[in-house]
Amino acid sequence: MPALFIPVILGTARKGRRSENAARFVFEETKKRAGVETEFVDICNIPMRLDDAGEQMKDPAFSDLVTRADGLILVVPEYNHGYPGLLKHALDMNLKEYIHKAVGICGVSAGPFGGARVIEALLPVMRELGLVTIFNDVNFGNAAKIFGEDGKLLDESFVRRTAEFLDELIWMARVLRHGRENVAPA
Numbered sequence: 001m002p003a004l005f006i007p008v009i010l011g012t013a014r015k016g017r018r019s020e021n022a023a024r025f026v027f028e029e030t031k032k033r034a035g036v037e038t039e040f041v042d043i044c045n046i047p048m049r050l051d052d053a054g055e056q057m058k059d060p061a062f063s064d065l066v067t068r069a070d071g072l073i074l075v076v077p078e079y080n081h082g083y084p085g086l087l088k089h090a091l092d093m094n095l096k097e098y099i100h101k102a103v104g105i106c107g108v109s110a111g112p113f114g115g116a117r118v119i120e121a122l123l124p125v126m127r128e129l130g131l132v133t134i135f136n137d138v139n140f141g142n143a144a145k146i147f148g149e150d151g152k153l154l155d156e157s158f159v160r161r162t163a164e165f166l167d168e169l170i171w172m173a174r175v176l177r178h179g180r181e182n183v184a185p186a
Contacts, residue, residue: 004070004173006030006102007039011076011087019108021147022140023075026106029162030073036170041065043090050089058093066094071102071173072131078109078118083125091129099130100180102172104165106138114139132176136168 008030010023023040030038041062049057066072076083103126107115119137126133138161140146146155153159 001035001174003035003037004170004177005037005039005068006071006073006169006173007041007065007069008073008075009041009043009087011043011074011090012079012084013044013086014077014084017077018110018143018147019075019077019140021151022106022108022138022143024151025147025153025158026073026075026138026162029159030166033166033170039065043086046090048086048089048093053089054092055095062090063094063097066097069101070177071104071169073104073106073169074122075106075108076115076118076122078107078113078115081117082121083118088125091125095129100176101131102134102169102176103131104134104136104138104169106140106165108140108143110143112141114141132172134165134168134172136165138162138165 008023008027010020012019027038027040030036046062047059076087105119105122107119109115109118116139123133138158140158146153146158148154
């Protein structure tokens, strides 16, 4: 079977974002997986017009990336119990490209809940886009205490948590790829 393509998307453009440490950690862990190719996607680098929305402003490179993807990993900080608007703006640029693909969400917060509310808020959005969410999440709570000033991981328990998350995402991505390639839609 050809390698799965599972990009990691950092879902915020905020300056000084602590979620970048979490996203880079998840990206490095994903790169270690046999049979998986990945790419780090920073929404800061996706060209987006702000005078329109949806597929009318589709960026060809981001659309191609999502089309090629077998699954997606979203690393998203929690802002006021929700997700960053710019992430939603970027996600809305595509529709059919997401159908029947796996998605895993990693929540990040400065507080103790690890972005649980951002994950909760994103679940209906993922469903509406046609993505299939896995049941494992990684919650990076108290993000300033998990990563040092240099971005290095300080809490090794996240290696195991992220491994479990990736195991589930990779399994789901394989199953859904098989379905897309071998099972005709009803």
